[in-house]
Amino acid sequence: MTDANPTNDGQRFARLPETPADREVEGRASRREVLDWWHERFGIDPSVFEGYSFWEKGAGKVWIFNGEATDPSEVEAIGMTFLRTRQEHWKPTGRAVSRFGAHARTNVIELDPAQASRFAAGEDQDLPEWDGDWGYLIATHEIAGGQAPIGVGLYLYDELRSVVPKGSRADLPVVE
């Protein structure tokens, strides 16, 4: 973009700059910061996202895309919602965690069958045994021979809050 003072336009998708030094729009996250954040928070190697591009639309909503697009793009959606930025604690989307959470190595909380069902139903639960970081965690459970991410949890004061959106909550059986 060639504007003297480019601003974030909530009506269109704009590609994230490579690095903070390339930033032209105030407050916009850079690709490097996004990759660093996933690496630092969840131990996901940046190479996992090598072929993907990242886009901002609206205030801080970052999308991940694996195709060809113009920059900027005036379309309804590009890829999938990935990360909420422009706030003190960046927040991964449940969809991003579902899609890429299997690559995570840190801040992953493995739930037992009963905990997993409560989490999927959107319930908060006491989990004082967690001795890792506070903040956003990836909640997983054992299914069909491996751990699979269920969604994003927020861990504060010995409690795991399910931040599974209302429309995605489900009453599921406890599978021992």
Added chain:
Amino acid sequence: MNPLERYEPLVDDAAAFRAACDRPLPSVVRVNGIAASPARVREAFDEEGVAYEPVEWHDGLFRLPDGNPGGNWPYVHGWTHGQEEVSVLPGLALDPQPGERVWDACAAPGSKTTQIADAMDDDGTVVANDNNLGRLSALRHNAERLGVTNAIVTNQDARNFSTKPLAFDEFDRALVDAPCSCEGTCRKNPDVVDQWTLDHVHGVAGIQKGILARAVQATRPGGTVVYSTCTFAPEENEAVLDHVLANEDCEIVDVDLPLDTVPGVTEWDGETFDDSVTRAHRIYPHHNDTGGFFCAKLRVGGEENTEVGA
């Protein structure tokens, strides 16, 4: 009048046809290969005690005799998507490849878009368009739930779709799964039979012709366009193909489908159609115990440039 009556002259066994149309369809899910393999879904169903039956002609489809396709863990993980059996046919005929540029002209609510993305290994670009903004939100929900990252969603009238918002101006493949009279879905939605009118058939046929013509124009020489509907009406099937054959540079090509089908018809209600419409497939409910469907594969004319992404 019951519109199914008007198609009895087209079928081999009218009584069996009508009887099949009156039976409800089982719930079916398609495995989302972006997230899981059919084997892992089976294992998860077994662990959870979800009853399922294989579908003989597709290892990624399961019938759920107890219904409730959304009430189990594989669904919550985005490993499965509820999709009627016959509705996977146009995606199979389209045969999209990783890295390609694909247009899904009437995409909402996204069953076929997500199947296309899966077949592309979520690599390349699938442009999912629909003219109905409300239905687009269902499409976006489904695409995100299944972890599709290679889709662009647009909200245009497909008849005069503009590639201006895109990074390219022609597609390798296009799917026109057209809005239609939908009698083929009567086994899951009996209301479609009561709501049927001949006026609607004629009105929607004009829209179908416009969308299919645009799809041929927007696809590169040598590229593939698939036309499908869930109606038995020749006005919305063979007549639409006949119109586009006469007006655009394209031909209907043979395509194998893994179900028992019958050829498209060359005559209906005093009209005759190009002989090549017999290469299209009619799928009747009593032949495979499915919904009704119509599917044709077209090759866009002109010299093919084989360079990928050219």
